[in-house]
Amino acid sequence: MSRHPVVDGATRILGIVGDPIAQVRAPEVWTGLFHLHGLNLLCLPYHVAPTDLPAFFAGMRRIRNLAGMIVTIPHKPASVDLVDALTERARIVRSVNFIGIRTDGSWLGDIVDGIGFVENLKMSDADPAGRRTLLVGTGGVGTAIAFALAEAGVSDLVLHDRDTARSASLAERLTALGWPVRAGAPDPDGFELVVNASPAGMKDGDPLPVDAARIAPGSIVADVIVHETELLRRAAAIGCRTIDGTGMMDHQLATMAAHLGLGAHDFSAATARRVAAAVRG
Known part of the structure; x- marks a missing residue:
């Protein structure tokens, strides 16, 4: 397997853009995977x-080594x-979490959050x-997850958002x-699967997205946030199976890698976890 310097004049860039951004795992995981495969x-x-996003994208379109x-x-x-264009x-x-650059230089937007979330549930025996x-x-991630959960065959899906018009509109579309x-x-009472796809819990002291006392013991409680939130701690304490958002990203990698033209390489969730563990020591 060939190896490259950490960076040189031929290095290509996979960007990740957000606000905030310091909490994301993607740079260490993706860079570790690229190094593993000699890329x-x-x-x-x-x-x-948010106000600067159009100008940022306009500038990034001029970077020829953007992958x-x-x-x-x-x-x-x-x-x-x-x-x-959109998949x-x-x-x-109506949401994009990955932009692939096609051979003619045009940008193709895809949304694979929902795919990763549902696959992570399945791999967690849920x-x-x-x-x-x-x-x-x-929001963006919640909409993608709602679509994927419906497609996966949930028996009943109830959506809630602080912006009630937004959740009502999504429910109508689905x-x-x-x-x-x-x-x-x-209200989580009576649900077998409770999912938090909101930012609530990202920071200490955030209010809970649902009343944890009303979750039935034995339910599955999943969160998109990549660390154990207060919601997950309280759910675990009453006997619920809990799943954080770490695996959601890992199970998106193969689809994203295909957009990058790297489908022949191993970008499985298991390999991503090994790489992340090695990077963090």
Whole structure:
């Protein structure tokens, strides 16, 4: 296997843009995977405010060694209008979390958050098929997860967002596709799967997205945040199975790698976890 310097004049860049950005794991995981496979690529973080995103993307389009761009909170919905084309799922979800650069230089927006989230549930012995499910948070990541949960065959999907118009609109769109989805209150009572797709819990002292005391023992409680949140701690204390957001990213890697033209290499979740463990010592 060939090896490259950490960086040289031929290095290509996979960017990740967000606000904030310091919490993301992507740069260390992706760069570790690139090094493992002898690829002269780096993943670099970019902290960009929402008002500056159009100008940032316009500038990045002029960088000829840009391989692609990961998009994270809060830029996923806005990125829909800043790419040249969308995959079918990104068009339906109206959100983008990965931008692939095609051979003609045009930007293709895709959304693979939901794919990664559902695959992580399945690999954690928590297949959502047939489960009554409550999803809190219908921003970019929540919208993608709602679409993927409905597609995975949940028996009933209730959506809640502080912006009630947003959750109601998403419920209408998914219902129109023939899925059992409705907007409702963030009450976890009676649900077999409770999902937090909101930022609540990212910082210490954040309010809980749901009343943890109303979660039934034995339920599955999942969070998109990549560390153990207060919601997950309280759910575990009453006997729930808990799943954080770490694996969600890992299970997106193969789809993203295919956009980068790297589908022949191993970008599985298991390899990503080994790389992350090695990087962190």
